[in-house]
Amino acid sequence: MARFSDNASDAELVEHLRAGHQDALRLLYKRYSGLVYTIALKMLGRASEAEDLAQDVFLTFWKQEKFDPNRAALSTYLCVLTRSRALNRLKSRSSQQRSLERLQTGVPAELTASTPLENASLAEQEQTLKRVMAQLPDRQRQILELNFYQGVSQSSIAEQLNMPLGTVKTNARKGLMTLRQLLGRAVE
Amino acid sequence: MREDPMPSSLSEEHQALAAGYVLGDLAPEEEAQINHMLEANPAMRAEVEALQTSLMLMPQGLDKVAPPLHLEDRILEAYAAEARDNPQVATSEIADPSGPIAQRSPRVRPWSRIIAMLSILGLLSLAFGNLRMRQQFAQLETENRQLQQQLARLEGDNSQLDQTIAALNNRGEVASILQRPKSRLVALQGKESAGTLLFTPGQWEQVVVSIADLPPLPPEQVYRMWLALDNGEPFLCGEFTTDKTGAVFVTLNPPKGIPEGVKAQEVFVTVADEAAPLNPTGDRVIVGEI
Numbered sequence: 001m002a003r004f005s006d007n008a009s010d011a012e013l014v015e016h017l018r019a020g021h022q023d024a025l026r027l028l029y030k031r032y033s034g035l036v037y038t039i040a041l042k043m044l045g046r047a048s049e050a051e052d053l054a055q056d057v058f059l060t061f062w063k064q065e066k067f068d069p070n071r072a073a074l075s076t077y078l079c080v081l082t083r084s085r086a087l088n089r090l091k092s093r094s095s096q097q098r099s100l101e102r103l104q105t106g107v108p109a110e111l112t113a114s115t116p117l118e119n120a121s122l123a124e125q126e127q128t129l130k131r132v133m134a135q136l137p138d139r140q141r142q143i144l145e146l147n148f149y150q151g152v153s154q155s156s157i158a159e160q161l162n163m164p165l166g167t168v169k170t171n172a173r174k175g176l177m178t179l180r181q182l183l184g185r186a187v188e
Numbered sequence: 189m190r191e192d193p194m195p196s197s198l199s200e201e202h203q204a205l206a207a208g209y210v211l212g213d214l215a216p217e218e219e220a221q222i223n224h225m226l227e228a229n230p231a232m233r234a235e236v237e238a239l240q241t242s243l244m245l246m247p248q249g250l251d252k253v254a255p256p257l258h259l260e261d262r263i264l265e266a267y268a269a270e271a272r273d274n275p276q277v278a279t280s281e282i283a284d285p286s287g288p289i290a291q292r293s294p295r296v297r298p299w300s301r302i303i304a305m306l307s308i309l310g311l312l313s314l315a316f317g318n319l320r321m322r323q324q325f326a327q328l329e330t331e332n333r334q335l336q337q338q339l340a341r342l343e344g345d346n347s348q349l350d351q352t353i354a355a356l357n358n359r360g361e362v363a364s365i366l367q368r369p370k371s372r373l374v375a376l377q378g379k380e381s382a383g384t385l386l387f388t389p390g391q392w393e394q395v396v397v398s399i400a401d402l403p404p405l406p407p408e409q410v411y412r413m414w415l416a417l418d419n420g421e422p423f424l425c426g427e428f429t430t431d432k433t434g435a436v437f438v439t440l441n442p443p444k445g446i447p448e449g450v451k452a453q454e455v456f457v458t459v460a461d462e463a464a465p466l467n468p469t470g471d472r473v474i475v476g477e478i
């Protein structure tokens with residue numbers, strides 16, 4: 001018999017998961033598998049690798065027990081975990097060495113307390129981010145996405161896009177500043 | 189969800205600095221400036237956090253792709269298998285509620301039922317059955333020990349295989365550096381670890397590192413190798429992780445050389461979060477004099 005309802009909060013589900021209740025993992029999967037799988041597929045480009053990564057993320061999440069519901073939103077935590085693991089796979093694809101190039105990707109080491117936007121529903125978050133990303137100038141969005149999803153350094157982006165490094169840097173910073181300004185208090 | 193406009197007490201220049209910090213593209217002097225501001229200015233800290241959150245939320249705007257239907261079963265099966273194999277990470281639902289699984293082999297459980305049956309047959313046969321059960325139990329324990337030893341050996345073999353593959357991959361670089369007339373080998377010494385750094389002075393674009401007995405790190409952490417230059421600046425050679433035994437054998441390719449006329453005096457390794465800013469902070473786990 002289920003020990004909790006489908007409406008249980010993330011924090012409750014995580015607690016049940018840590019108590020050994022498989023149903024909690026099933027519900028968490030139903031909530032977040034779309035997000036995790038989408039990021040994995042976007043970054044790795046292959047369905048089979050995205051499946052492997054999604055499995056890795058959910059099992060790592062269960063085993064590591066590092067997530068603290070009082071300190072971060074689960075959706076953001078899973079985004080960071082998925083991206084970090086995907087970048088590792090991209091690195092091992094190109095080289096055994098973790099090159100300096102891919103260090104320039106700025107994942108925050110520690111998540112801060114949940115912001116209003118992170119506490120909104122996933123549908124609201126998606127709607128907001130879609131609208132805001134669409135408002136970014138194309139060049140800024142392109143550079144931000146190359147850096148974020150592929151872990152490509154700004155010097156490599158400059159080569160790929162055939163533009164001066166300084167221009168890439170300026171566009172990346174402006175893109176992030178615009179994104180943050182458009183989100184405003186929702187991310188404070 | 190409404191996003192109210194953002195009044196910021198920071199100048200545009202400082203906002204750009206914060207954005208560069210989050211993107212990890214700051215020049216050393218900018219990094220020094222922002223580190224100072226992060227300590228002294230709460231508005232700067234808040235801005236950096238808001239920028240980090242904004243960046244991390246970017247994937248929420250992607251068109252979601254539904255995972256294939258079989259993935260859920262696959263993950264739940266993997267969960268159940270891991271919970272079975274590692275009862276210490278599993279709990280009540282998976283584990284036997286009557287006691288810790290680790291102390292009782294599942295293969296022995298049928299014998300407890302046999303004991304119950306024997307008790308019905310009488311004291312004599314119980315004693316006889318007990319004796320046989322103990323013998324069987326001892327045998328099972330021996331088998332269990334042997335299996336564990338085999339498993340440990342296999343794990344050891346696997347680790348050696350990883351090291352061999354890494355060594356093969358690095359052999360070319362080592363040979364190439366050794367062929368240079370000025371190549372040098374520097375001893376690295378840590379509290380419990382030791383290793384060597386192979387390089388050619390003035391040609392820092394390729395160095396080979398071999399270290400044993402470093403503490404293996406959690407997934408979000410990495411080792412970073414730095415040079416202490418005689419102009420007082422740190423120089424990042426690259427980063428690496430170890431295998432399960434704490435060993436590493438890797439070629440690092442710093443993307444840029446050290447400035448002309450500047451010499452490296454010392455090499456050292458720090459532990460850092462994978463996403464932490466590129467500063468040689470933290471304890472030096474292993475060092476070598478150049």
